[in-house]
Amino acid sequence: xxxADYAYSNTRIRVMRSLLLSEKEIDSFSRASSLxxxxxxxxxxxxxxxxxxxxxxxxxxxxxxxxxxLLRTITKVSMISPKDCRPFINAVxxxxxxEYVKFVLNSLAGNTPSDKITGVxxxxxxxxxFAGGGVxxxxxxxxxxxxxxxxxxxxxRYSNLDRFMPSSPELLDMLVALDKYCFSELSKAVEYLSGGxxxxxxxxxxxEIEGANIITVLRAAARGFDASRFIIPGxxxxxxxxxxxxxxxxxxxxxxxxxxxxxxxxLKTPYGQVIKESVATYAETKSLLPxxxxxxxxxxxxxxxxxxxxxxxxxxILGYVKLKxxxxxxxxxxxxxxxxxxxxxxxxxxLLTPVL
Numbered sequence: 001x002x003x004a005d006y007a008y009s010n011t012r013i014r015v016m017r018s019l020l021l022s023e024k025e026i027d028s029f030s031r032a033s034s035l036x037x038x039x040x041x042x043x044x045x046x047x048x049x050x051x052x053x054x055x056x057x058x059x060x061x062x063x064x065x066x067x068x069x070l071l072r073t074i075t076k077v078s079m080i081s082p083k084d085c086r087p088f089i090n091a092v093x094x095x096x097x098x099e100y101v102k103f104v105l106n107s108l109a110g111n112t113p114s115d116k117i118t119g120v121x122x123x124x125x126x127x128x129x130f131a132g133g134g135v136x137x138x139x140x141x142x143x144x145x146x147x148x149x150x151x152x153x154x155x156x157r158y159s160n161l162d163r164f165m166p167s168s169p170e171l172l173d174m175l176v177a178l179d180k181y182c183f184s185e186l187s188k189a190v191e192y193l194s195g196g197x198x199x200x201x202x203x204x205x206x207x208e209i210e211g212a213n214i215i216t217v218l219r220a221a222a223r224g225f226d227a228s229r230f231i232i233p234g235x236x237x238x239x240x241x242x243x244x245x246x247x248x249x250x251x252x253x254x255x256x257x258x259x260x261x262x263x264x265x266x267l268k269t270p271y272g273q274v275i276k277e278s279v280a281t282y283a284e285t286k287s288l289l290p291x292x293x294x295x296x297x298x299x300x301x302x303x304x305x306x307x308x309x310x311x312x313x314x315x316x317i318l319g320y321v322k323l324k325x326x327x328x329x330x331x332x333x334x335x336x337x338x339x340x341x342x343x344x345x346x347x348x349x350x351l352l353t354p355v356l
Contacts, residue, residue, distance in 0.1 A: 031348075059336045066332055075093065089321075101142065118143050141153070161177065164180040219288065238270040279291065300326045
């Protein structure tokens with residue numbers, strides 16, 4: 001594709017990027033003393049219209065509004081992107097559709113009443129939020145089904161999902177299958193791109209899969225699980241053999257020794273500088289959250305760098321989407337942190353910002 005193909009879309013996205021919140025604004029929001037104060041501050045930003053009609057200010061309601069805003073943004077990006085880019089952007093949208101499916105599964109497994117589940121799902125009157133049609137209605141139907149019926153419905157809706165789903169899966173197997181299917185669809189969508197755009201999208205996707213797999217290996221080690229069956233194919237950008245980081249020997253009750261072993265190995269890889277400080281924090285707190293945030297910041301940083309290097313390619317589009325995702329994740333974290341009564345300093349520790 002030529003530079004002219006991206007001129008319109010990337011000019012529009014450059015304007016959209018200018019509306020993202022600054023690091024200073026997000027830091028200020030994280031110090032709000034109440035959810036009401038947080039929302040009042042958001043109403044003075046480009047999020048003002050979104051939150052102008054919110055009736056009940058709860059962390060869950062704020063998260064729902066933010067997710068709807070993110071989905072609308074991705075839909076808008078897809079509509080203004082060059083035609084060859086749309087399958088990949090739509091596959092990104094499908095990732096959030098599948099996140100809602102996983103939410104329904106987890107809620108049903110926890111015996112959450114269907115009306116409580118549907119109350120968190122995006123309403124059909126919110127407009128078309130996903131690339132696929134009828135998603136909102138489909139999610140609402142799932143909330144009234146058994147796990148076995150859901151499995152059949154998922155097969156009908158998502159072609160090739162059966163490749164990743166065991167014949168009689170437990171809940172965990174269904175969640176893992178959905179993750180593997182999601183990244184498989186993204187990988188297939190990369191093939192619609194050409195030239196440097198395909199290379200850039202493949203690189204970012206590989207890094208995202210690799211980061212997700214590292215987090216999976218660490219969480220599995222902490223809980224005493226063999227992570228092998230949870231590994232998502234398609235990583236390997238830096239770690240060609242992630243399998244060597246999986247702990248399989250007899251695990252102790254808390255897995256602390258094994259997490260430290262995995263982290264020591266990762267420090268000797270290109271991710272060493274990324275997680276160095278958070279590894280020191282883990283040694284003190286035994287919390288993996290700082291490590292996970294470091295990996296997510298690294299991926300966002302790659303998006304920013306690509307935006308600077310590729311002002312007229314898909315990298316600019318994907319970089320913006322990653323920054324928007326990061327912003328929404330930070331605002332969600334602030335809402336939840338304030339709702340949990342965390343002090344401002346603790347809320348700030350949950351944020352992905354800054355990335356540079």
